[in-house]
Amino acid sequence: VLEIAFRPDRASDVPMARQLADHLETLVRSGRLVGGSKLPASREAALALGVSRKTIVAAYDQLAARGLTASHVGQGTFVLLDDAPPRPVLRATAARTPREFAWSGLLAREPAPTPAAIALRSESHDRVPYDFRGGRVEASALPLTDLRWAVARPFRSRTRLRELAAHYDPAGWPPLRREIARMLVRRGLSCDPGEIAVVNGLQHAIDLTARVLVEPGDAVVVEQPGYFGAALAFAARGADVLGVDVDAEGLRTDRLARVLRLRRVKLVYVTPATQSPTGAVMSPARREALLALADEHQVPIFEDDYDNELRYAGPVQPALKATDPAGQIVHAGTFSKVLFPGLRVGYVVAPRPLRRRVLAARVASDFGSGVVEQAALAGLLATRGLDRHLQRMRRLYAGRLAAMLAALRREMPAGTRWTEPSSGHLVWLTLPAGIDPDRLHQAAHARGVAYTRGEIWFTDGRGAEHLALAFAAVDEATISKGVAWLGRAMREAASAARADGLRRPAARAVAAGRAGRRKSDGAQRAR
């Protein structure tokens, strides 16, 4: 019985008898339980494994039904030889020394982990009462009925299922591409469904573009602060990722101009409609300057249009790509943000010369996106189900944004600054001087408040004085309470820092544990 080493999973919805039968089958199939072995008597097994005797008997019955065992009255249950002949290979290798294979020397070089990557990796996913971490949506507001209808639709008739089963186009499910083309009209983009490639969300759009354009050592410009996933994908290709600062009008094109004069840049990545994470809308003057610079230096632009549909005030922003006569802009969007993150469907509108290569990279990587999710989305779009959902979400999220801004005005200590975005799902906050970010993070966590730390949006270790508060998945009352607790945590962290300062002024910077990083920040900022 000991050899059986069965660990029942009592949380599972699989009956215990099947769990045990499955486990015994593995042992037989892999040759660890060879033909002719006698299984322990049911009473004995039940005692040893801590399950009922009925379970053991049922498991043995299942094994017999699978043709793996036979019972002889008065003798017991035996593993049959026939179906699982003890193969020589299995015995031979079982005798081999099981020293662990040394993978480490074989792995491809990984980009050195940036402070952002380290911060990202150490982000916890624990449940907390006041959760302002990003990437989540309000699940209770999802259109349950519309979604159920849309996912089931292709399975309602043989004809529809036949189309689905015959689909192989790496560019995506044609009806979905038609709907996306139609949807992009609102963004001033007039494109043919043939220009659209469906991908697995925005991260995938960035990764495929990087795969096609970027070689190790190539320079790529990203926003600072900016979407961490972009930096991650470019760094994974070995790119030299250059951050260019943003302000209330979006990317600082004066700084970009300087970078472009100094270095040949392969790609400029921007989020013009809703800068991630500051929410800044790129101003017309900056758009013009960006396009002029891209033209002057013949640099392509990647337009990440991730949150374009979550706009609470002001007119819909036209896409940068709406003004792209030369075909220099890769435009990409996603449905994960407006529905739910596990729905991995996004799209790329790529200029013609790039499209073939993007599709070739796509085929080599995973052939294409899942057609079930694509067909469901096509149905949702065609029946305006997504529009209806968006209208509801805009109202809901606008209310939450207002609640968050009101709470911030009420609860934040003097000197705290924050953005007042008109779109997106984040408020970007800058701590006043004298608050240690580590201490604040701990104090907030102790009060059940979680947020994303600023470093994640920087490529160079800056950003500790920032944090992002995502409001989309938190109701208004919880926002108010959570922000109040955050305010208390901030005041506590500030007074603790002051106390530290009074007690041992010289050791202060060291105690806060950030002196080294601050210094190197300064150096990088000066670069």
Add this chain to the structure above:
Amino acid sequence: VLEIAFRPDRASDVPMARQLADHLETLVRSGRLVGGSKLPASREAALALGVSRKTIVAAYDQLAARGLTASHVGQGTFVLLDDAPPRPVLRATAARTPREFAWSGLLAREPAPTPAAIALRSESHDRVPYDFRGGRVEASALPLTDLRWAVARPFRSRTRLRELAAHYDPAGWPPLRREIARMLVRRGLSCDPGEIAVVNGLQHAIDLTARVLVEPGDAVVVEQPGYFGAALAFAARGADVLGVDVDAEGLRTDRLARVLRLRRVKLVYVTPATQSPTGAVMSPARREALLALADEHQVPIFEDDYDNELRYAGPVQPALKATDPAGQIVHAGTFSKVLFPGLRVGYVVAPRPLRRRVLAARVASDFGSGVVEQAALAGLLATRGLDRHLQRMRRLYAGRLAAMLAALRREMPAGTRWTEPSSGHLVWLTLPAGIDPDRLHQAAHARGVAYTRGEIWFTDGRGAEHLALAFAAVDEATISKGVAWLGRAMREAASAARADGLRRPAARAVAAGRAGRRKSDGAQRAR
């Protein structure tokens, strides 16, 4: 009206009025139709665009409802300024020279296209009556009701949808990973759900492994003939892809031994359960030899278990990974083959040291697989819906395989050889001498017969004398007829070649257009 340049899509299920309204909206949003512009009168527009006046009126009404236009009695319909202010950027850039952006100089180096890649690219997808090309499934045998139930299940209650919407784990949907772990029991694999990573099908498993292990110039061994997608993914990483021949017992380990003595190899890719495309089952002796070589040279193995469930005779083959005490084998499987190709769900069982890196590569590339397809599959597996489907498919495909083998025995000219697999979806055929493959391909196409040419499965230009016949998606009567037509095409190609030979023996090779390639084949074979 000419400026509106509207192309109605009459095949679309979107009402014409909405199509026109959408088109006009793009023009407004992108600033091409500026505020204050007067839209053409409905009668005039109807005439010019060839649609009814009612359609024009309806389109204009929709534009007004979208807040983009206003009508003044007796004056007409005007584009409003408010919602779409003519932004300076749009006008400025509209004046820019629209010379096409020069992408070509910016693209990352692409691996030189192999003969296989060229053959793959030129494969047509035209519909033909006798279609033996691979990658398709019998759609009419898919479990419509089970699938409909499984996809809709997560959308049947708010609670379930909330779980789905909260999912973010790049390793995959936990219930699916539990089901996969349970399923792998049949293959002798006892693994914890935590060891499994869900990916977008087998191609993705190969690509992610390549991304983590292979650097430009690294040697990777693949089977010859072998799955073209593997060679594609390794080549995309810049690998030096080395082919090792297979025979009726699978990979020739004697040849592998020679390669491993000469070169440091990063990975050996194999399909032990059903060699792709020959269907060979790797013999116990070869398995043992492969594991011993991998141990001796400390080379990891990638086990592609793509068709493991489509076995028509003999016992289920244990996975190679079932005998992996050192943790040296990456095992991967897929559901696309047993359900339909557009279902992009597969899995990787990776040794612990590799798993972290595979998941990191996953996050940088696309975060994770779509949860809708994953949840549907989990439901199908939990209720044994996939097992029931597989039992039906095995019966169905076994019948088709038998029909194909019978037809081949009846119809093939002397000297033709073919495999008689006990699993999979292909028969691998070797042409007799004296049949020009190009001529045969044309002759077969003229008779409505399509198949995949042999070159696709070779990395070095060999294989022209082979072809693959996929039987899974063709009914038995069509198989019989199609193979009969193929036989006629072969005899015709053979007699044409004989006639050519009689008429102009010296020019024969050149006329066949393969002389150059044949020569270089020889050179490569000798390497």
